[in-house]
Amino acid sequence: MSYCVNPSCTQPKNPNNVQVCQSCGTPLRLNNRYQPLGILGKGGFGATFGAADLSLPGTPICVVKQLRPATDDPNVFKMAKELFEREASTLAQVGVHPQVPQLLDYFEQDQQFYLVQEYIKGHNLHQEIKKNGPLTEAGVKQFLSELLPILQFIHSQKVIHRDIKPANLIRSQKDKKLVLIDFGAVKNQVNSMVASNNSPQTAFTAFAVGTAGFAPPEQMAMRPVYASDIYAVGVTAVYLLTGRSPKDIGCDPDTGEIAWEPYVDISDSLSKVLKKMLEISVKHRYKSAEEVLDALAMAPYEEGMQHSMTTMITGFSSPTSSGKIGLSSGGRSQGEFSTGISRVSMNTEISAKQSHRRTPEATPISRIHTEVKQPRSIAATTPASAKGPTNWAANGGQGMAQSTKKRRGNTSESTTVETPTKWKTKTLLSAYQQGRRDFAQQKLENLDLHQANLPGISFYNSCLSRVNLESSELSRADFGRTSLTDFNGKNANFSEAYFGYADLTGADLRGANLYGANFKYANLTGANLCGADLSFAQITPAQLEAAKTNWRTVMPSGKKGFW
Incomplete structure (x- = not known):
């Protein structure tokens, strides 16, 4: 089947053997190379199609994004074109990463703009959660360990994604790795000179882009920073743990923070990391993906040490009949304090809580x-x-x-x-x-x-x-x-x-x-x-x-x- 990309066409489906749409007469091939097969999605600024690349052996499937603003307003069209050109430039810049779709082509036809990307076969995380239910704590840690290095690379290229969410993370059917898609919302020019605080972390944009609930306040106020992506990853992690979108969780009326904690049963160490990722104030949030990875690596260690110290302090029993203070363990004294010699001899085992996790x-x-x-x-x-x-x-x-x-x-x-x-x-x-x-x-x-x-x-x-x-x-x-x-x-x-x-x-x-x-x-x-x-x-x-x-x-x- 061939699919007509004319937004005004009422019957876009066509047989494979025709060159022009039988309904509206629009040529069905794009750039004399790509044959649209069906629509994958659409929005106010355009649509996304699955297409066959007829110029390559085996006619591999690719993704074609079309810019088609639903208005004749020249200002809106200019804004849409700017978004499109930004995406093309950014994808060429970051598409070298194996977990980011590769940019294959970019062209204009009939006053429409088209971007061709690598097709990633698989299901997005939103679909996976709907089908299989929420992830465990271990599953979310695995998710963070896989996504954060991708974010490190993107930020190293001075790119802010600005629309990280479950629907934009596809689990590749080929190698089961996560692929971050939809760079239509990126801001790729980071200005190191900021009028207010001269901070290299702030990027200016001409208009706000993102998904409500996943985008932090500074992003919706058109001042996204690298930490804005960290916030979105944190919200995504909460979604994976709960199966609930931010709008279904609600927020604290006093602070505006997402009230997610009652919906999860996770370790204190992971909870601490997620809290900092979801800080409303950029000042108190992690500034980079590397900071989050370091925190994930250290948090359980700190918790384990703290628990061990608690065991040492609280594990002493009351004075025994001999007047000594023993370490209680199954009714036996495994250590003692002697007034003549200040020493403790005891066995300290890893906490049951840590082993259980x-x-x-x-x-x-x-x-x-x-x-x-x-x-x-x-x-x-x-x-x-x-x-x-x-x-x-x-x-x-x-x-x-x-x-x-x-x-x-x-x-x-x-x-x-x-x-x-x-x-x-x-x-x-x-x-x-x-x-x-x-x-x-x-x-x-x-x-x-x-x-x-x-x-x-x-x-x-x-x-x-x-x-x-x-x-x-x-x-x-x-x-x-x-x-x-x-x-x-x-x-x-x-x-x-x-x-x-x-x-x-x-x-x-x-x-x-x-x-x-x-x-x-x-x-x-x-x-x-x-x-x-x-x-x-x-x-x-x-x-x-x-x-x-x-x-x-x-x-x-x-x-x-x-x-």
Whole structure:
């Protein structure tokens, strides 16, 4: 079927074998190349069509946007044309990102303007929620971990999207990744000189654009900033958690803030992040996507530490018959205070609340594991903060099993730390296949896991020295604080994996897919990155300088060659 794009046509549907509309006589081919097949949507300024590109083999489907203002007012037409040209310029600028539709063509025909984009096959998040219901907390964290890096890239190009909402986020059927669409509302010229406060964060626009409820006050007042997109992402996250649009939730009559909290049951850490994303005042809101990602990474750690301190303080029982103060645990005293010697010997375990929140499948947000992982004894003479967390990357996987006796006068103190499980290749793969994803703080040296399929696995704080992961599938895996010295990761898929604080000294990552990987504070001394794909990876020039690269290495900018 061919579809007529004439807005005045009363019978736009036509057979495939005709060149002009049988109803109104309008030519059916656009730019002598594109054959519209049907309408995808329309608004006051135009319509969007699905079309076949007849000039390419297989006539692939594309998206054609037509500018057709529903008025003869020259001022309105001028505004509409400006919107259209802005979108074309912006899409050419940001369309290089794999999660943004690529601009394919741009032309004018019969005093109408047309923009041709890559067609993304899939369902938008609005459709997904309507069909499957709200997401869990883990699902929303995954959503944020995927969308915020896209936003980082867009903002780095001095672009404000201004219309982020569930309907403009499509889950690609091809690779299940989110794609951010509809840049018709973007503001691509950011003015660093602002009359009021000389702030580089403010962008001027000639008219307000956005969706009510998702757009913050400053955007509706025609003063959008980068943080305006952060607000819209926060509202979208609330929608994904509740299945309710902002208008169905309501707002606080005193502050104007969305009253979303009664509708969700999430952790304090995520709630804290969402609150700041949804601040009405730009001054108190996150200013960038990077700030939100950092907050998501740190919030559970802070919460876990706070809960651990609360356990230490509130866990003491009343004085026992012997006059000592014990730590209550199932009716047994596991520690004591002695008036003669100021010390405490106790076992502090990770909180049940934090354990309950951990999801089976690790994501990039699983970098936020609490540091309090291993039961240990704590002496008052040596604060826990001074000892620091047990870290495989720091000690090379050694020293985890130890029993130390200390004597002071007639008293002794014993410190015992359990030895992590010693895994074998077969048992690890079997455990993963049965649903286990958490392999944090484990001894995994010298395992042969080549060509293993382990997406989303968590090796947080484990020892993987000399492990063979060649050609394995490890997308979105968590290697935070992991010892990966001299391991083999050649040609493996580590896309969007987290390597924060990991030790990759001498690691072999030749030809590895490291798209979007996070190397925050990782040690890459002597790591071989020749031929690796580091597109959009979070890695510093200093880290690349310490590693080995060559002309085949794809840098974070997406270009091959040296930094």
